Amino acid sequence: MWIKEIWRYPVKTMAGEQLQKAHIGELGIEGDRIIHVENANGRIITSRTHPRFLGLNGSLAEDGNPLVDGMLWNSERVGSLVAQIGGEGAKLVKYEGAERFDVLPLLVATDGAVAEFGYDVRRLRPNLVIGGVEGMAERDWPGASLHVGETVIGIQDLRLRCIMTSFDPETIVQDAKITQSIYNRFEGKLALNCFVIQGGEIAVGDQVLLKYDKA
Secondary structure, three states, X not given: OEEEEEEEOOXXXXXXXXXXXXXXXXXXXXXXXXXXXXXXXXXXXXXXXXXXXXXXXXXXXXXXXXXXOOEEOOOHXXXXXXXXXXXXXXXXXXXXXXXXXXXXXXXXXXXXXXXXXXXXXXXXXXXXXXXXXXXOHHHHOOOEEEEEOOEEEEEEEEEEOOHHHHEOOOOOOEOHHHHHHHHHHHOXXXXXEEEEEEOEEEEOOOEOEXXXXXX
């Protein structure tokens, strides 16, 4: 198996960026989900209720500054776009604590499961896509660990999917049947909630070893 794709989402709930290499730290991929959207009352809002945010692209500049559609995240133009989608008073806030993740710091998908799913992998919003996996083998992986060089990633459980999978990543057109199909075919769960046991550098093409702890 190998690292097929690496994805980072500097602005939570917006589209992300595909990488060729990344540093994995205690809280997952460096720079992942370090900005979120708050409404006028200070509550975090996401594309579950405001799907138009998926039409904006989050990335990191070379100096580490978050960008939205190529513009600085705290620029006036970006602020205007966020308020148009999130409502008056909505704004971007920088936050780097562990609570910024909905479940765990890493979401890992496999090419076999994505093929069975039959739709664009971006609907699943993974951080890593593992290549060379047969069919739905990922369903037997919880409790195991993934080793990529010195990096070790623990696998907790399968991810229960939400309505965000129903939005086309290119057009943002919704098809709720796609989310329903995950429940009908995969018991609502697809891809893996993961945590970092040991950090390190990873790159596309790196070999991945699946290991089970000895009883």
